[in-house]
Amino acid sequence: MIKDLLRRQRIETPSWAFGDSGTRFKVFAQAGVPRDPYEKLADAAQVHRFTGVAPTVALHIPWDRVADYADLASRAAELGVGIGAINSNVFQDDAYMLGSVTNPDPKVRARALDHLLECVDIMDATGSATLKLWFSDGTNYPGQDDIRSRQDRLAQALERVYARLGAHQRFLLEYKLFEPAFYVSDVPDWGTAYAHCLRLGDKAQVVVDTGHHAPGTNIEFIVAFLLREGKLGGFDFNSRFYADDDLMVGAADPFQLFRIMFEVIGGGGYDAEANVAFMLDQCHNIEPKIAGQIRSVMNVQEATAKALLVDRAALAVAQAAGDVLGANAVVMDAYNTDVRPLLGQVRTEMGLDPDPMAAYARSGYFERVRDERVGGAPAGWGA
């Protein structure tokens, strides 16, 4: 039963994780990095090849803009993967210095809206059912712009995009406490995203990026709450020690990831019909990228396995009895279990190597692309 559930897990990889990334101080170049969306898909396909649970790849527009999206989707299918969420990007034109859809200038807002609508076109062309909206919009200084007017403009843009969605499409609205806006972020927290989505309807949901909260925020509470409200659309997984550090999910606080998955499962978010998207959204600034994605997928699997192991019947008894230590012990017993053998079995039963990291290393894929991908511009956040 648990093995069935683990076998059916689906984790989406982000195309941009395979390109170069860094901080404002420096983007360190790595060897073998893809030069175009096709090469990114090829790398993402490796993650699926060795884990068996990463069958889709999120695109980021314009970083993954191609002339023929049908061709891209077709190439993905040949590689054994599908196109996942379409991620919009309204933060890299010089026009967006003071905001995109919330910009005081209506011309800039129109430009940003056009881009969002283009993303829905790309959804149509690729068959993607999910649009992910993240707005870097905000202000850096008190008084710079009117907080409320910016909400009005945001609401207008969201309405327009919502109206454009097809019957089987939805958008996920992402929130982020800060960066790149430093005083006000226009969608800083789940409450803001929730309120906008609630007004629009069922095709608008909230996406929880695990790195986008203030210190001390209890993320699993938000997960449980949004599931109760039917408004949890998905996750952008990553981890952090301080701010939005975008480290490998589970690397900074594996217990937190376990608690999140525990709430996901308890709230029905792991059921297929819940349609919660489990996506990675993280950088590999200093570690190799494909291996970093494989490790990240495995980290989510391990947290999920532990969360599935919780003896919920025993837990309910202890909770009802007010047995604080007993209830905590039920949860901790699952967390302290070493689930790697169980996951190795699952993989073996799926025809995979039980150790994806070792199998990938042995495959020689990295050495091959490192030698092949010479010349051209490595993909990154800017292209």
Added chain:
Amino acid sequence: MIKDLLRRQRIETPSWAFGDSGTRFKVFAQAGVPRDPYEKLADAAQVHRFTGVAPTVALHIPWDRVADYADLASRAAELGVGIGAINSNVFQDDAYMLGSVTNPDPKVRARALDHLLECVDIMDATGSATLKLWFSDGTNYPGQDDIRSRQDRLAQALERVYARLGAHQRFLLEYKLFEPAFYVSDVPDWGTAYAHCLRLGDKAQVVVDTGHHAPGTNIEFIVAFLLREGKLGGFDFNSRFYADDDLMVGAADPFQLFRIMFEVIGGGGYDAEANVAFMLDQCHNIEPKIAGQIRSVMNVQEATAKALLVDRAALAVAQAAGDVLGANAVVMDAYNTDVRPLLGQVRTEMGLDPDPMAAYARSGYFERVRDERVGGAPAGWGA
């Protein structure tokens, strides 16, 4: 015009600010502290006497439980003040160790609900139109109780209280990130309070306690957002450097208080019909209590005066032009103005001493009550 607006300001003082308070380490006893609700009202009346803008006093039940509330209200009127919000307390019975309205034990929940309904009875008896609900409910350890079930129980209790409200009554739901719950707080953030209030209707609104947020949270954004949604019911003012330190409002970050008042005014929250309650909720652990309240009221007045001075027409022009430094300068120009002379004039025109702190010190009130209030148990959080 600005002077008119300042003259009409209303700031509510909390009865418990006049009793002893402290930290978990120690409650330091002060001289002259009231021994009963009547004496608390007498002290609160001093705050109004010298500032002219603190005409109501919030009560806290059971700390302010009396045999005859009509008599209490009548005594208040004699003292020149009125009864403000009724604050419920479901955190000090031993039964509430694992929660009140969210407790897994239905008997405890029933007891808590009874208390909340009693508070509405007291509203009826005192003429109070506002119930303030703060729940210390939550859990300390992962697994201790089910997050979602606790939300269900919370929703049920709120429905019952809401149904009991009279035509001209409302409740304000308070949120708090942590303490005394250390893992999950059942109402940890504005989004949670908002979602519950939205479901219930117009008589349920959110109260923003300025000390109850995670580090880095932009409180004025929340204020602007809730005003836009018609869900800002009021403030619990205080200030803090770290956690919920409950220092005098404006003492830790006067610029933040100014920014909050700037958003209040811009969002229409200062208009009388907005019915936003401006309440102090803070302790005076080491400073004298009446003087501490007077200083706090003055701090709110000064922030309000500065916020009223902002040249909003010039600001709008700069914002529309994308003039970052210019727009910020308009706001900072108001903040950097010394408004104490203006407030001194307002007070003089109201027949008050321009310097409330000095006038109170000269009045001899403190020396009198210090000598009179000998014997009896000083009021505190426990009584």
Added chain:
Amino acid sequence: MIKDLLRRQRIETPSWAFGDSGTRFKVFAQAGVPRDPYEKLADAAQVHRFTGVAPTVALHIPWDRVADYADLASRAAELGVGIGAINSNVFQDDAYMLGSVTNPDPKVRARALDHLLECVDIMDATGSATLKLWFSDGTNYPGQDDIRSRQDRLAQALERVYARLGAHQRFLLEYKLFEPAFYVSDVPDWGTAYAHCLRLGDKAQVVVDTGHHAPGTNIEFIVAFLLREGKLGGFDFNSRFYADDDLMVGAADPFQLFRIMFEVIGGGGYDAEANVAFMLDQCHNIEPKIAGQIRSVMNVQEATAKALLVDRAALAVAQAAGDVLGANAVVMDAYNTDVRPLLGQVRTEMGLDPDPMAAYARSGYFERVRDERVGGAPAGWGA
């Protein structure tokens, strides 16, 4: 070898963990709580009885003040435990409202110093080698007192205490970011404690309380740094999600506890000659106290076992090679191991039950003291 190291582990329990505790909002009374220091020692002896690694008990003066300390030490020995660190308390007299050793009033400073010297007398009487100094001193408001003068006064007091220490005695200086002081804490961080200890000499060292840091602080870095400087005197273990929540160590972030123990071991702090004191300092506000201490001891053991399992040779190779994922994987491999069977074996070899929690529950100790300890005042922070 690892089993030997685990068998030799020593974790000190705090006498005050067995009394009632709470937050500023409420201290919930529990049944069976000790009424005096002798009963606290009896409870602490249970922790040692079932874990085998908790042979000493820290005292807190004046909470554990007795007429005859030799008698107390003798009773401890009969119970199979010894007296550990003496903890001073200069925060609960009304005189200390504005500070103890840093108070502007020299009479208050003298009183506080007398108490500290009395604690050294008690060390002499009990044979304790360690004095733990925590100062709640600080200010709540800017300007309230002079930051630098308070450092001068602190330095003077520390010099006096240092001079009084016997040849085999030392003191550990504790730091804490905030609470109960809300603006300035006079010893807010490790740097401050370190600088004072460095000036004094080898008998002054820093104690790291795991709950006393700002959000985002890397505690294991501090541990590694202090070990490198020879200034790590010990730990006050507990855990927290937000502020100084004093939850069971390892309950909030077990991975952090593992990382701390990993640095302790790598820096030589686990060697007996390093003389690093591993002490619990935490409350059990809502969970049963003896069981809470047993669980806490086990949590430290589990983190230690995992940290001992790290393949340091393989780690050094990966680090030297700049293999980010490989080095991380070595550490995570140890962390992900389920060490409970190993610890069960260690306990069995020590003649203990492999499951201390179950064995304690079966022992009937709690039921016995609950029935016996009727009447009298339960011990708490105030007595």
Added chain:
Amino acid sequence: MIKDLLRRQRIETPSWAFGDSGTRFKVFAQAGVPRDPYEKLADAAQVHRFTGVAPTVALHIPWDRVADYADLASRAAELGVGIGAINSNVFQDDAYMLGSVTNPDPKVRARALDHLLECVDIMDATGSATLKLWFSDGTNYPGQDDIRSRQDRLAQALERVYARLGAHQRFLLEYKLFEPAFYVSDVPDWGTAYAHCLRLGDKAQVVVDTGHHAPGTNIEFIVAFLLREGKLGGFDFNSRFYADDDLMVGAADPFQLFRIMFEVIGGGGYDAEANVAFMLDQCHNIEPKIAGQIRSVMNVQEATAKALLVDRAALAVAQAAGDVLGANAVVMDAYNTDVRPLLGQVRTEMGLDPDPMAAYARSGYFERVRDERVGGAPAGWGA
């Protein structure tokens, strides 16, 4: 007297503030940006021209590398400014991906050391007396490298640089909590910088960057402490709401800036012989750069003026009396004073326009350089 002190104030501008900057998401290009160090100096000279208190400019190597430093210094003198601190940069070569002076690879460490020594050469060539050392070194994942070994390597590099300093030269060691390192920063806090500097001697001091602390850190405490220890070398001024946002100093929390300057003055750090360097270190991502620097200088001036206005005699009396509200009121009275007229007078007496922002705007300088600086690569963090 206060006017004399204000007139003698010296605030150093950073050459890099005049080039383009941004976040990892986007560097927005601005018009009129300098293309080389000479043009940066020209812009910096405008800041001094209108404020009269910004006579030196810090350089950043290699961003400001020129063929002939004597020529650069000579050109600076013609422009009316001098060369200030030399800032090293060991974070932008691909070799530094895993660290510079703390890198596990000795070849990389040697390269980094060479750069630091080159910076001292440039000090000799330019006459600069101050070297500012910031290391982005650290790790992103637990286990990635050995914390303690990295400290050893850091200590070795610092020793070598220290030994190279001339008789009248010093270095300032900067600390930063996080970014770009996300797990361990090798110099994360003042304590680490202090310990290294203490070991080396008088020519090594700590620099406090106001944006580099954990949430809730009391920066003015650190300032007071370092002044007491003779180890405060200077400031990198900027401000932030969340992390290291690098906003204009005083923009996010003007009261904090005031408190810092209050401690500087009280601790003797404003005296010329204290040799504390007051430097700006901040970006202007969305606001015009020269105007942003002028505003920042003015913000420091205003905070300084308020801090100088504090009635320290009255404050000492209130502090000694334990008069919490009275002492706080003395400080707040100064803070609440509008010092802009006073600073206007000071400027007029210095032969300057009382309103530097307006005078700069009227000067037409920006329009001129915007038109002239066409073609070429705008200066930024990478060049």
